[in-house]
Amino acid sequence: MSVFDAKGFSIDVNIVGSLSAEYDATLEELAQAAMAAADSVESWGKRKLRSDTERGLGPRVARTWRSKVYPSRRGQASIAPSVTWWTNAPHIVRAFSEGINIRSSEGFWLAIPTQNAPQTGRTFGANGRLKRGRAHAITEAERRFGRLRYVAVPGKELALLVADKVRKRTGKRKDRAHTRYTGASPTAIKKGNYEDGVVMFILVPSANMPKSINPARIEREIGEEGVRRFTEAFKDVADRNFSKMESFQ
Secondary structure (H helix, E strand, O other): OOOOOHHHHHHHHHHHHHHHHHHHHHHHHHHHHHHHHHHHHHHHHHHHHHHHHHHHHOHHHHOOEEEEEEOOOOOOOOOOOEEEEEEOOHHHHHHHHHOOEEEOOOOOOEEEEOOOOOOOOEEEOOOOOEEEOOOOHHHHHHHHHOOOEEEEOOOOOOEEEEEOOEEEOOOOOOOOOOOOEEEOOHHHHHHOOOEOOEEEEEEEOEEEOOOOOOHHHHHHHHHHHHHHHHHHHHHHHHHHHHHHHHHHO
16 A cells, blocks of 8 residues: 555545445345345245144134244344244144144043034143143033943944933024033923933044144245245345445446
């Protein structure tokens, strides 16, 4: 630099300062573009995960999917943001994405309720684990219908729990459990207006959960979509800004 006089030196410094400012502005724009791309991928990915889950398990489990971009949008921007997705029902998602085998933790038989059984009793907690509700499903069924009768199925590793002296609900009134049957009244029993052997539960040693959802496939799609969106965002910023810097050359 000693070959320049004071004026030349001054001009040189101004040029470098201008380039530095341009690069700083470009880096900031790249960071903002990266954050915008991350936000769009976050929303897109969550919609895909919820859509896939809703088709297999219904809207309630689908709504347990959550997502977040890091760093948060509170005045921060990063050229390399990260996005994470998770579910508040991990045990349900794992069971129906891997098709795991489940067994009863309380005995030999695993009781699978039919559409005739009360739909109260067992519910899913916030962490996705199956938990006891106000009453165990079988206990609730026996409270409504009386003692359930055990019926072995000959030649099969299978049994049934059936209710006797019950009637199908008539009219439009439905209680919160939405059951199809109610216990027969003494008058109905006297008239013979009841059913015996209505299957409430199917008893099996174990059951294989069907693979109803595929979050691994959605994960791959999110990765591919993320690469595409980030590439487009960076390319757009580069095309606009680095072409300006050519004027300094």
